[in-house]
Amino acid sequence: MNNPVPMHRKYFRIFIPLLSLLSALCLGALVIALADRDPLMIFQKMFYATLGSSYGMGQVLFKMTTFIFVGLAVAIPFRLRLFNIGGEGQLLMGAFAAALTGAALPETIPSTVAIFLCTLAAMTAGACWALLAGVLKVQYGVNEVISTIMLNFIAQGITGYLLTCHFALPSTVHTTPVTAAATIPTFYKVAGWFTNSPANFSTIVALATALLCWFMMFHTRFGYEMRATGLQPDAARYGGINATVHTLTAMGTGGAAAGLGAANIILGYKHYYEAGATSGIGFTGIAVALLAGAHPLLLILSALFFGFLEYGGLTVNSMIPKEIFMIIEAATILLVISFTALGKRLL
Amino acid sequence: MAVALRLSAVTKKFGNFTANSNISMSIEKGTIHAIVGENGAGKSTLTKMIYGMHLPTSGELFIEGKSRRFASPREAIRAGIGMAHQHFMLVPELSVTENIILGHEQSHLFSSLPLKNAKATIKKDAETYGLAVDPDALVTTLSVGEQQRVEILKLLFRQASIMIFDEPTAVLTPSERERLFETLRSLRSQGKTIILITHKLDEVLSVADTISVMRKGEIVGTVAASSVTKQELARMMVGRAVLMSVANPEASPGKTVLSLKSLGYRTRQGEVKLQNLTLQVRAGEIYGIAGVEGNGQSELLQILWALTSGEEIISGEAVVNGASIFGKKTADRVLMGIAYTPENRLRHAVITDYTVAENLLFGRHRERFFHRGAGFNNHVVNRYADELITDYDIRCGTPAKQPLSALSGGNQQKVVLARELNRPAISLLILAQPTRGVDIGAIETIHKKIIAARDRGMAILLVSSELEEIMTLSTRIGCIYKGSIRHEFSQEEVSEKKMDEQEFQKEIGFHIT
Numbered sequence: 001m002n003n004p005v006p007m008h009r010k011y012f013r014i015f016i017p018l019l020s021l022l023s024a025l026c027l028g029a030l031v032i033a034l035a036d037r038d039p040l041m042i043f044q045k046m047f048y049a050t051l052g053s054s055y056g057m058g059q060v061l062f063k064m065t066t067f068i069f070v071g072l073a074v075a076i077p078f079r080l081r082l083f084n085i086g087g088e089g090q091l092l093m094g095a096f097a098a099a100l101t102g103a104a105l106p107e108t109i110p111s112t113v114a115i116f117l118c119t120l121a122a123m124t125a126g127a128c129w130a131l132l133a134g135v136l137k138v139q140y141g142v143n144e145v146i147s148t149i150m151l152n153f154i155a156q157g158i159t160g161y162l163l164t165c166h167f168a169l170p171s172t173v174h175t176t177p178v179t180a181a182a183t184i185p186t187f188y189k190v191a192g193w194f195t196n197s198p199a200n201f202s203t204i205v206a207l208a209t210a211l212l213c214w215f216m217m218f219h220t221r222f223g224y225e226m227r228a229t230g231l232q233p234d235a236a237r238y239g240g241i242n243a244t245v246h247t248l249t250a251m252g253t254g255g256a257a258a259g260l261g262a263a264n265i266i267l268g269y270k271h272y273y274e275a276g277a278t279s280g281i282g283f284t285g286i287a288v289a290l291l292a293g294a295h296p297l298l299l300i301l302s303a304l305f306f307g308f309l310e311y312g313g314l315t316v317n318s319m320i321p322k323e324i325f326m327i328i329e330a331a332t333i334l335l336v337i338s339f340t341a342l343g344k345r346l347l
Numbered sequence: 348m349a350v351a352l353r354l355s356a357v358t359k360k361f362g363n364f365t366a367n368s369n370i371s372m373s374i375e376k377g378t379i380h381a382i383v384g385e386n387g388a389g390k391s392t393l394t395k396m397i398y399g400m401h402l403p404t405s406g407e408l409f410i411e412g413k414s415r416r417f418a419s420p421r422e423a424i425r426a427g428i429g430m431a432h433q434h435f436m437l438v439p440e441l442s443v444t445e446n447i448i449l450g451h452e453q454s455h456l457f458s459s460l461p462l463k464n465a466k467a468t469i470k471k472d473a474e475t476y477g478l479a480v481d482p483d484a485l486v487t488t489l490s491v492g493e494q495q496r497v498e499i500l501k502l503l504f505r506q507a508s509i510m511i512f513d514e515p516t517a518v519l520t521p522s523e524r525e526r527l528f529e530t531l532r533s534l535r536s537q538g539k540t541i542i543l544i545t546h547k548l549d550e551v552l553s554v555a556d557t558i559s560v561m562r563k564g565e566i567v568g569t570v571a572a573s574s575v576t577k578q579e580l581a582r583m584m585v586g587r588a589v590l591m592s593v594a595n596p597e598a599s600p601g602k603t604v605l606s607l608k609s610l611g612y613r614t615r616q617g618e619v620k621l622q623n624l625t626l627q628v629r630a631g632e633i634y635g636i637a638g639v640e641g642n643g644q645s646e647l648l649q650i651l652w653a654l655t656s657g658e659e660i661i662s663g664e665a666v667v668n669g670a671s672i673f674g675k676k677t678a679d680r681v682l683m684g685i686a687y688t689p690e691n692r693l694r695h696a697v698i699t700d701y702t703v704a705e706n707l708l709f710g711r712h713r714e715r716f717f718h719r720g721a722g723f724n725n726h727v728v729n730r731y732a733d734e735l736i737t738d739y740d741i742r743c744g745t746p747a748k749q750p751l752s753a754l755s756g757g758n759q760q761k762v763v764l765a766r767e768l769n770r771p772a773i774s775l776l777i778l779a780q781p782t783r784g785v786d787i788g789a790i791e792t793i794h795k796k797i798i799a800a801r802d803r804g805m806a807i808l809l810v811s812s813e814l815e816e817i818m819t820l821s822t823r824i825g826c827i828y829k830g831s832i833r834h835e836f837s838q839e840e841v842s843e844k845k846m847d848e849q850e851f852q853k854e855i856g857f858h859i860t
Contacts, residue, residue, distance in 0.1 A: 220721040221712055228698045228709065237654065238687075238695040239710035240678035 020339040021305070024332035031327055037320050049315035050308055056315070058187065058197020062269065064300075064307035065199070068206040069261030070285025071303050072213055073130070073254040075294040077144070079217060080230040080250045086133060086148025088282025089155035090126040090255040094262030096159045097125035099273030100167065102178025102266070114182035118267055123259035129155060130255025131248060138244045144251075152282075163275060174274030184268040200268035202260070207300065209257065214296040226250065258282065284310070287333045293340075305332075350412070351376040351509055351540040352397065357406030359392050366392040368564045370406070374509075374542060374557075379535055381543040381551040381572070384561030385584055385786035387755045390544050393561070394511050397542070398430045399423035410509070429507025431498040433514040439487040444469060446486055447501045465504070472503040476533050492523035499530060510534065511542045516550055520639055521856070528554045546584075546786070548577045560584055585788045592815075593794045596802075597842065598822040600629035604775050604806035610663035612646045612830070620646040621830040624663070630774065632838070633797070633807040635821030637814060638859045643830035644810050645690075648779055651808075652687050653677045667775055678713065686767040690779035690810075696763045703746040703754065704732040707766050714771070735765040740792055757789030764793055768800050776800060779810045794820060814852050818845060826858035834858040 029039035050056040070087045077084040101121040105114050133151055136142040167175045186200045187193040217223040229236040229246050236243060262278070270277060288306050292299035306329065313325030352374040359367040367389045374380045384390050395401045397408065399417030407414050410426050417423040420430075437446050448465045466482050473479060478496040486494060495515065502510050512531075516524045531541055531554055545551060551558055552572055559569040560583040568583050605628040612621035621643045628634040638644060649655050650665060653676055665672050667683055675683070689695040697706045708717060708728060717723050717731070725747075732746040739761045743749050751759060764781065767773075781797065782790045797820060801807055811817050817824060824841055825832040836844070836855075844851040 221718070221723065222721065224705070224708075224712055224723070228701070231698050231700050232694065235695050235698055235709075238652065238677070238689055240676065240681055240713075242676075242678075 016336070016339045020335040021332060024328060024335050027331050027335075028324070028328035031324055032320060035320060035324060042316050042320055045316050045319070046312035050312050053195075054193070055195045055197045056311065058194025058199035059311045060304070060307045061194065061199040061203050062197060062264070062307075063310045064303045065203045065206045065264050065268075066261045066281055067284060067288045067303035067306050067310075068210055068300060069257050069264065070282050071288035071292065071299045072209065072296065073126075073258035073261070073282075074285050074289035075292065075296060075299055076213060076217075076254045076257065077130075077250045078230075078289060078294040079227055080246055081233075082137070082144050082247065082250060084130065084133070084148055084251065084254050085145055085286065086130060086151050086282075087254075087258050087285040088278060088280060089148065089152035090129045090258035091262050091265075091278045091282040092152075092155045092159050093129045094122035094126035094255075094259030095266050095277050096162070096273050097259075098122035098263050098266040099175050099178060102182035103176040103272070105179045105182055107179050107181065109179070109181050111181045114179060115184055115267060118178065118182045119260065119263045122263045122266070123256040126257070126259025126262065127252045127255040130251045130258070134248045134251030137251075138247050159273075160275065163273065167273075172274075174270075174272045177272040178267065182267055183271055184263070186268065198269040200264070202264035202268050205260065206264070209260065210296045210300050213253075213257075217296065258285070261285075284329070287329060290333055291336055349376045350374065351410070352542075353409040353412075354397075355407045355409065357393075357396065357403045357408065359396060359401060360404045366564055367396070367403075370566055372559055372566055372569060374540060376411075376540050377535060377538045378556040379531055379541040379543055379554055381545060381555035381558045382561060383546060383548065383551055383558060383580065383584060385546060385788065386757060387786075388561040388584070389564040390561055391513070392564075394430070394513060394542070394544055397423070397509075398428060398511060424505055424507070427506065427508040428511070429502035429505055429509070430511040430513065431495070431502060431515060433517055435494050435498055437486045437494060437497060439485070441486060442482070443480055443484055443486060443489070443497050443500075444482045446497055447482075447504050451505055468504060469500055472500055475537070476503070476530055478530060490523075492519055492526065495519070495523075495527065496530075499534075508538075509540045509542065511544065513544045514546075515543070516545070516547065522860075524550070548580050548787075551580070552577060562586055581787050585786070592819040593791060593798065595798055595819060598632045598801060598838070600632035600822065600838070601804065603627045603629050604668055605808060606664070606666045608664040608666075610647070610650065610665060611661065612643070612650065613660040615658045615660075619830060621650075624827075624831045626825050626832055626835070628775070628806045628808050630806045631801060631804045632822035633801050633809050633820050635809045635811065635817040635824045636827050636832075637817045637824055637855050638812070638827035640812050642827050642859070644779075644827060646830075647827075648687075648689070648777065648810065651685070651777055652689075653680060681710070681713075681770075684772055684774040685777065686770050686773045686775070687777040688763050688767050688779060688781060690783060692759055692763055697751050697759060699752040700750055703736075703741070703743050703749050703751055703762060704728055706751045706762055707732050707735055707746070709766070711766060711770065716771075735762075735769060739765040739796065741765065755786070757785040760785050761789060761793065764796060768796060774804075774806060776805050776807045777810075778807060780812065781809070782811075782813070782816060814855055815848075817855075818848065818851060824855065826855060828859050 032039040032042050050060050070091060073087040073090060074084050098118045098121055102118045105117065129151060133144050133147040136147045137144050163173070163175065169176060184200045184202055186198060188196055217227065225241045226246050228239065229241055229243050233243060265277060266273060284306060288299060288302050291302040309325055309329055313322045350373045354370050354372050357367060357370045358365065370393065382390050382393065392401065396403050399420045399422050402418065409415065415426060417426070438449065444462055444466050447469055448460065452460060454461055469482050478500055480489070480493050480496045480500070486497065489497065515527060519527060535541060543555060555572045557569060558572050558575065558580065560567050560580065562584060607624060607626050610621055610624040613619050624643070624647065626634065636644060650661060655661065667685060670683065672680055672683065693699060698709060701709065708723070717728055729747055735741070736743065736746055741758050741761045743754055743758060751762065760781070767776065778797065782793055785793065797807065809817065809820055821841060822838050824836040826834045844854065
């Protein structure tokens with residue numbers, strides 16, 4: 001028994017996501033064909049519009065960045081068996097906070113300070129919103145799925161009300177743009193990469209955050225306790241581990257990650273908050289995290305894949321409805337989950 | 348006599364691993380045939396093949412002379428084979444009768460159930476074999492012994508002629524166990540063939556006619572129960588001579604470490620679990636708590652390890668080395684020098700998905716010694732793991748890679764014990780069922796280590812439902828009954844009475860029931 005994981009099993013682990021992606025694409029092709037379009041042509045077009053152009057690649061990176069953040073928002077609590085459905089609400093609160101802070105800052109403030117303050121505001125808002133669910137959980141045992149869903153509605157209500165009744169510029173649906181100092185520079189502006197695309201330095205922060213989360217989960221005592229609590233809560237209690245602390249930090253960190261995703265959208269691209277600014281991206285985070293098995297490094301790949309689908313879907317929007325790509329996304333998740341279950345039974 | 352079941356050169360492989368190798372045996376009709384062996388010897392695989400849950404890789408299976416091949420338990424059941432599983436396969440919300448006919452309704456899917464006929468059959472079977480149980484009772488309301496009777500009635504209802512019992516006594520009290528053996532004997536007298544899977548040698552010797560011993564996937568011998576001793580069986584199972592009870596030199600206890608004074612425990616519903624429980628454990632002695640499960644042992648352990656939910660009413664005093672433990676969190680109790688091995692290891696003492704090395708750290712991961720930066724010092728951890736693995740003879744692969752779940756029960760237990768006994772500066776060690784589900788060979792190692800820890804001056808509180816274990820290890824014995832210590836045997840009494848085990852067992856048995 002020297003080799004607990006036989007080789008074929010290791011390969012199988014890598015094959016499962018690949019196999020499910022492949023079958024999802026086939027299914028996608030079938031759906032496109034059913035919609036009376038040529039799947040090959042559509043895929044080709046998508047490919048050229050994304051990976052074939054520097055603008056397209058920038059767009060994919062920009063989407064990927066947000067997906068990494070909202071994916072982490074789900075993945076970190078998921079390690080504790082907490083299902084954070086509230087990424088969307090945390091993203092909304094974060095976006096609103098970033099936009100308001102950015103608009104309130106004086107123009108003369110140094111750029112690094114301004115970006116730092118706005119990002120901090122976004123992270124705090126996201127973290128607080130997620131912590132609400134955490135506190136409800138540890139204090140009253142409220143199921144986090146229910147509380148985060150409800151908090152999504154409340155976040156929508158709050159931001160919607162504050163926008164229309166207090167902060168929207170006259171005859172628009174958006175807030176005052178943030179001060180120029182608070183905008184996160186795009187790669188194009190600084191280095192001339194990714195022609196005109198919104199890809200900005202948040203991407204680097206996203207990669208670093210994913211790496212940091214991975215390190216925290218798998219190489220620190222904190223992560224050791226946290227994973228143990230998620231795997232066997234009863235054993236963790238016997239081992240003297242304080243589950244309350246871990247529940248709160250995991251939810252808080254998750255919410256803060258969603259806040260960073262909001263900073264990418266607001267400070268890196270839109271520069272103001274508008275109605276529908278987050279457009280349900282927070283929910284896609286659930287899919288991103290599940291596809292990656294809540295592993296922070298694999299999550300980068302799964303965010304890239306979803307970024308590709310999301311922007312690819314937009315580029316062929318004139319030929320095929322975007323809904324087709326929603327079908328592909330959702331089908332991929334279902335297939336991954338089924339394949340994983342099947343793989344477990346086979347081995 | 349006629350042969351009910353014959354296996355001819357049966358082999359079962361899982362990938363590269365051979366679970367059963369070239370097994371040939373004949374089981375005679377109307378006998379109780381026991382198959383004994385340590386955990387992982389291949390007993391379960393063998394029974395699963397007989398019951399149609401696995402297909403043999405090679406070899407043949409004959410039922411009453413006819414070669415058979417079962418692709419599913421359904422086919423095996425049709426051929427007259429029945430299995431009483433170790434973990435009962437009953438639906439708690441259904442009645443006894445409904446459970447018994449489940450899967451064997453003998454009616455169409457949408458027609459009404461022939462409950463009346465079924466009940467009559469069940470009553471008749473119950474009378475014939477002395478399996479008293481109310482056919483209308485819901486299974487949730489039944490005791491463990493009664494649930495087992497339902498399992499047996501299920502087999503009778505399906506008219507099984509060959510019955511497999513997988514570790515049937517694991518959950519039974521001593522009196523229920525006797526009763527089960529009576530049932531088995533009466534089944535035998537009615538011509539049923541019984542295959543008994545177990546690792547408890549005493550039971551095998553008292554109830555079986557023939558015994559087959561398995562080791563490492565092979566049958567190492569088949570003997571008549573009347574012509575073999577316990578020691579010989581143990582030797583066949585383990586492959587070497589085993590000390591049935593380890594040497595236990597006289598203890599020389601020191602000052603009192605743990606002192607419990609009129610401890611009480613009442614649940615929120617007002618049920619009294621502990622009342623007026625008083626005992627002292629001194630340094631350098633093992634205090635054994637003997638008792639039938641459910642007499643307050645788990646509640647006592649909960650109190651000692653800060654696992655109460657806070658809704659119970661707890662009274663009295665619990666003092667370790669002069670300081671009260673009440674109000675202290677688990678992590679703080681560790682700092683007071685208390686170590687604990689819970690009875691349910693897989694659920695409470697280890698993280699099964701973690702590696703062996705990570706598990707050797709579990710609960711001790713706060714000790715500075717293992718730290719480096721925000722993480723662990725892998726070099727120190729690995730050296731520590733290697734030391735314990737050699738010291739405790741833990742059989743495993745690379746400790747930093749192999750998940751704990753890949754180890755046998757005995758080795759998992761050794762991981763837990765090694766970790767807890769090795770804690771620096773511990774003065775009180777609490778052991779709950781330290782050898783439950785552990786192989787004979789491993790029990791010997793574990794008992795030796797416990798005695799060695801005692802001789803180093805640890806105060807040890809031992810809670811075990813195995814009287815033999817209590818008698819082997821304890822310096823003093825407290826008999827727990829309905830939440831209090833009903834009788835205590837002093838050190839002198841224990842060492843004197845230990846001479847006559849049978850008699851001592853009876854005496855303890857008198858105080859705990």
